[in-house]
Structure formats: C-alpha cells, structure tokens
Amino acid sequence: MGEKKRGIGRRAVLIGGGAAVVGGAVLARDELRRAWYRVPGVEKDRVAGRLDHPGAVWTAASPANWRLADRPADFTIDRVVIHVVQGSFPTALKVFKDPGHGAATHYVVRKDGHIAQMIRELDVAFHAGDRAMNERSIGIEHEGFVDRPQDFTDAMYASSARLTAGICARYGIPVDREHIIGHVEVEGTDHTDPGPHWDWDRYIRLVRSAPAPTKNGGNGETARTTAS
Ligand SMILES: [Zn+2]
Numbered sequence: 001m002g003e004k005k006r007g008i009g010r011r012a013v014l015i016g017g018g019a020a021v022v023g024g025a026v027l028a029r030d031e032l033r034r035a036w037y038r039v040p041g042v043e044k045d046r047v048a049g050r051l052d053h054p055g056a057v058w059t060a061a062s063p064a065n066w067r068l069a070d071r072p073a074d075f076t077i078d079r080v081v082i083h084v085v086q087g088s089f090p091t092a093l094k095v096f097k098d099p100g101h102g103a104a105t106h107y108v109v110r111k112d113g114h115i116a117q118m119i120r121e122l123d124v125a126f127h128a129g130d131r132a133m134n135e136r137s138i139g140i141e142h143e144g145f146v147d148r149p150q151d152f153t154d155a156m157y158a159s160s161a162r163l164t165a166g167i168c169a170r171y172g173i174p175v176d177r178e179h180i181i182g183h184v185e186v187e188g189t190d191h192t193d194p195g196p197h198w199d200w201d202r203y204i205r206l207v208r209s210a211p212a213p214t215k216n217g218g219n220g221e222t223a224r225t226t227a228s
Contacts (some may be wrong), residue, residue, distance in 0.1 A: 052121040052170070053163050056107065061096040061118035065104035066125045069135070077121070077171040079137035080164050080180045081128050082203075084151075084193040089143040093118070103127055105139035111151065113159030121167070128186045138167050146195025157199070161206030168207065175207050 051058055071077050085092045089110040096104035096118050105127040108116045119125045127139030140160060144151025164180060173179050177200060183191045 046120075050120070051117050053107065053115060053117055053166055055159070055162065056115040056117035059093060059097075059116050059118055061104035061125070062099040062101070064099035065096055065101055066119045066123050069122060069124045071122045071124070071135075072171055075124070075135040077136060077138060077167075078173055078179060079133065080167055080173065081133065081137045081139045081183055081186065082160075082180065082194050082198065083127065083139060083141045083183045083191075084146050084195060084198070085141050085143055086145055086193065087143075089114075089116075092141050092143065103129075105141045107139070107163060108141045108143070109156055109160045109163070110143050111153045111156050113153075113155035115159060115163055121170070128183060129189050129191065130186050133186050140164065142194065146193050146197065149197035152198060157203060157206055161203060162210045164203075165207045165210035175204065177204065180204065180207065 069075060083105060085108070087095075089108060092105075092108045093116060095101045096108070103126045104118055106117060106119045106121060106125050108118065110116075121138055124134050125139050126134055127141075128134050128137060140163065142152070142156060142160060144156075165175070167173065168175050168179075180203075182198065182200075183189060183193045184195075
C-alpha cells in the first residue's frame, strides 16, 4: 500500500510550476492545490457524497490517502486492482480515514456484499504502491484474510463482480485477467493479496455475466446515506 512520491506530478507542468518554486514546500502545495481548480477540465461536478457505483454507500477516505485528478481526461483508466484487506471491513474504513495511513482504495466490499465507496473514480487512490498503476486503476478492497477462503463469500463475489463490471463498462476496459489484476501482480510489489484462494475463473465469469449497470455517466449519483 501507499505511494511514496505523493508528488506534484504533471499538474505542475500544466500550470507552469510557478507556485511550486515560491516559498516552502507546504505553501507551494497549498497554492498548487488551489490552482488545480483553475485548470480547464478539472472543474468536474464535485458534490460531496456522490457515487460512481449506484449500489455503493459513500464514506470518505482521508484526502491524504488519494490525489485530486480528472480521470479519464488526464489519465486513462484501464486496470482494476483486486485487494484483500487482511482485516475486517470496519478496519479498512478506519485506516483509509486515517491521514497517517498513506493508502486507501476507491471501494471496500464487505462479506455480505455491501460496498463502501471512499474515493471518487476520477481521483487517484494510493492503493497499488506504484504511482503509474495508481493513476491508471481503480482499487477494490475485500474484507477478510488471504489465508481464509471462507472469507470470500458468494455475496462478496457477486457484489464485487457487479462493481467491476460497471467500472469496465464506464471506461471501456476489457474483462480479462490482463486488465483485472491482483495487487500481487503489480510490478515490484511485495504484497500477496488477494492470495491463492481468490477464485479468478469464477470472478471473471461473474464480471462477464453481471447485469448491465445503471447508466450514470460516471458522474455519480446522490448517496443514499452519508456514513461517518
Ligand atoms: Zn493490496
């Protein structure tokens, strides 16, 4: 997890980088953050609590664990990265809300199929431990432990597969193992999730057969609840 170089990136180039050389690093970052909103194309409709996946419930990750972006306009989204928490659903939400954690996924799926959305799909979540992969992917955590196959319930597989099917439909991502990968498959990672008990054949089959998602253009719909 995490993204060590949580840097300024290509946005600095877009706005000329002037702010980045004035004053200290903290000031520069604040200036840059404000300046982002002046860059054409960045002014997406950003209403707190909006969702990309109609079946999810919004609960926000700490802004320290993701980066403002304008995907797919600035970065192409062509990967879904499957994770397993190595812990419970409440644990995942707690650490992703912790600004000191340095990592979070867009979604967390519970054993009963409930889905929390914590970061908008247009933003870059720090979940793969690799900057380039974070920029091109959506991250999905699953409650449970890699060495406990009983944690991966029917309800979890079905719900997660519908979520991934919706993501693939929104961004035109092919439903195959090249584009839907495990954290373990991210280049250079030392993470092993989702582990040997995650049934990839079953998962891909479920994603392919998932009913067509409700079309919402990826701009989100109003959350049914706002969890704390
Ligand atoms: Zn992971």
